[in-house]
Amino acid sequence: MTNTLDTASSAPGTTVTQERKIVTAIPGPKSQELHARRVAVVPPGVSSTLPVYIERAHGPILVDVDGNQFIDLGAGIGVTTVGHTRSSVVEAAAGQMNDxxxxxxxxxxxxxxxxxxxxxxxxxxxxxxxxxxxxxxxxxxxxxxxxxxxxxxxxxxxxxxxxxxxxxxxxxxxxxxxxxxxxxxxxxxxxxxxxxxxxxxxxxxxxxxxxxxxxxxxxxxxxxxxxxxxxxxxxxxxxxxxxxxxxxxxxxxxxxxxxxxxxxxxxxxxxxxxxxxxxxxxxxxxxxxxxxxxxxxxxxxxxxxxxxxxxxxxxxxxxxxxxxxxxxxxxxxxxxxxxxxxxxxDNLLDEGKRIEKKLKSRLTALQEKYDIIGDVRGIGAMVAIELVQPGTGSTTKEPNPAAVTALANHAAQNGVLLLTAGTYGSVLRFLPSLALSDELLDDALDVLAEGFASL
CATH class of the missing domain: 3.40.640.10 (Type I PLP-dependent aspartate aminotransferase-like (Major domain))
Known part of the structure; x- marks a missing residue:
């Protein structure tokens, strides 16, 4: 089963191809230029997870001003659950704006x-x-x-x-x-x-x-x-x-x-x-x-x-x-x-169950390989892994925020947006859109697996 992303030619954002694509350094030159403008007028208390500046988005894909395309596993911290610029939502809002x-x-x-x-x-x-x-x-x-x-x-x-x-x-x-x-x-x-x-x-x-x-x-x-x-x-x-x-x-x-x-x-x-x-x-x-x-x-x-x-x-x-x-x-x-x-x-409740099954299967396989994954947990398209220091998973379960940061950075450099969480900064959370296909999810998790291998 794949996703329920609307793909009609008239749908908003259909110029956004549904793929991960990196064409510049991250952040790219245009994002860096915008960031320089930003720091002059926006206080540092309004921080950003990833200083790439988004120009378009559709489904589970974000496109920045430099043309890089990211698989979005954060969905604006759980906001674009039905996907970016879903046509029926955009059309409903636009129709009301005309009224x-x-x-x-x-x-x-x-x-x-x-x-x-x-x-x-x-x-x-x-x-x-x-x-x-x-x-x-x-x-x-x-x-x-x-x-x-x-x-x-x-x-x-x-x-x-x-x-x-x-x-x-x-x-x-x-x-x-x-x-x-x-x-x-x-x-x-x-x-x-x-x-x-x-x-x-x-x-x-x-x-x-x-x-x-x-x-x-x-x-x-x-x-x-x-x-x-x-x-x-x-x-x-x-x-x-x-x-x-x-x-x-x-x-x-x-x-x-x-x-x-x-x-x-x-x-x-x-x-x-x-x-x-x-x-x-x-x-x-x-x-x-x-x-x-x-x-x-x-x-x-x-x-x-x-x-x-x-x-x-x-x-x-x-x-x-x-x-x-x-x-x-x-x-x-x-x-x-x-x-x-x-x-x-579009039966999106079942899409959440599909994503949970795929996420937990892949993340549990990584847990069996890497002892720093202490816990895999969550329900539906709300899943997380908690990282611990090597060798402490069954004992002290000491938090490993450094590994979380390294993995989030690796993912970003390779076109995957991941969010961190946890009281001790030791959790990677997955909050993807329900429009995320199995193919894109596998691609994103392959990037994460490469990150674990490089730690």
Whole structure:
């Protein structure tokens, strides 16, 4: 089985051949020239993984200003899940642009916003009545989820899990596990945020029930359920290193939350929208979150995010208490409708499963050959490998960030964009578009194998 990339002659980006191709040094001369312009006007805090400047993209291929073509295994950190410039998404956005660009939904509403809310109600776990508020970004969705939970419960405290990442706003910086570079020097931060131990099977060796008991003990003793408004969890942690919790861990946490009136919030900003072979990673664990947060892949590359949740919780905010100037922009909303339609029409959930099978097969074969690959984990098109120092994989499992950096650099020089992750910088993560064919994925993994051989 190959991919479902749209290839009609009228499709956007069809001048982009679906192949890896390097024609200059990386970065090339035009990218270097643009980079010189950039450093004069853009602060270094806005850093880039790879300073090649993109001119066109289609499907899983990026083309830079020098004509180099990269297999994109990052998808804008999980944003272009259905592929760059997918024709149906581009056409939907362009059609809406011809109608109107903005009115502000809280002034004069429009159907596109309503339709996205209907689709989220239909496709999120649970058959209870649901409501959705649309906003601009993942961090904004987190902020709104927390404030809605506080309003509903009348409680103050927010709990998150170790190794979590939730954003770069003041509240979400306090919710992140890792301070540098996201929070260093930016305080003071929002209060009443508590970090509970999580499930990290590769390192802690705990069963799901054991890890849940540890987390719950922290919540009860350090915070107290009567003061806890919400527990915010990533079903599969993203920036933390694609940690898949032990079986039974998340259901035990949700059961405890329900029993104690704590709002259970699933941050599916990276793991949602067909990324894992299901609409939501929560589905793999049998979760029915009280609130579910979406962003990244929901609008195919345009800015959109949402908070979807139980009607009684969402309805607790007063009129005017939710919204924002650009939240649920009609162009982004039209693109999101097209993304939902593409997932159904082109059977993209199965594409995620196909990519997982190929990735895990190839990466497990590399693990058998190289002892620095300590762990291969993930679900769907959300897979990672954790690298350790030679000889420590079954003992100390000492992180190996140098090898991660070397492999990412090798891949970039040979036309493959890879992302790094992990609390200790020791994880290579694979977040490809669901339009990635087996042939291109094999080509990219061949490059990675060459990198391992050269270490």
């Amino acid at each position: 109107f660009l903005h009115t502000l939904f809280t002034i004069t509403p429009y159907e596109e916003y309503v339709r996205v809310a209907e689709l989220l109600a239909e496709h999120t776990p649970g058959d209870h009545p649901k409501r959705t508020v649309l906003v601009n970004s993942g961090a904004e969705a987190v902020e709104n989820g927390v404030k809605i939970a506080r309003r509903y419960t009348g409680r103050r405290a927010v709990a998150v899990l170790d190794h979590a990442y939730h954003g770069r706003t003041n509240l979400t910086m306090a919710m992140n596990y890792k301070a540098a570079p996201y929070a260093t020097g930016f305080g003071p931060f929002a209060g009443d945020v508590y970090h509970a131990p999580s499930s990290y099977p590769y390192h802690d060796g705990l069963s799901g029930q054991e890890a849940a008991a540890r987390t719950i003990a922290y919540l009860e003793k350090r915070i107290g359920a009567v003061d806890l408004a919400c527990l915010v969890v990533e079903p599969i942690q993203g920036e933390g290193g694609f940690m898949v919790p032990a079986d039974g861990y998340l259901p035990a946490l949700q059961e405890w939350c329900t029993a104690n009136g704590v709002v259970f919030i699933a941050d599916e900003i990276q793991s949602g929208m067909a990324r894992t072979g299901a609409y939501w990673a929560s589905e793999h664990f049998g979760l029915v979150p009280d609130l579910i947060l979406s962003a990244k892949g929901i609008a195919g590359g345009l800015p959109l995010a949402g908070v979807t949740g139980r009607a009684e919780i969402m309805d607790s905010a007063l009129p005017g208490g939710l919204g924002g100037t650009f939240g649920g922009n009609p162009v982004s909303a039209a693109a999101a409708v097209a993304v939902f339609e593409a997932i159904e029409r």
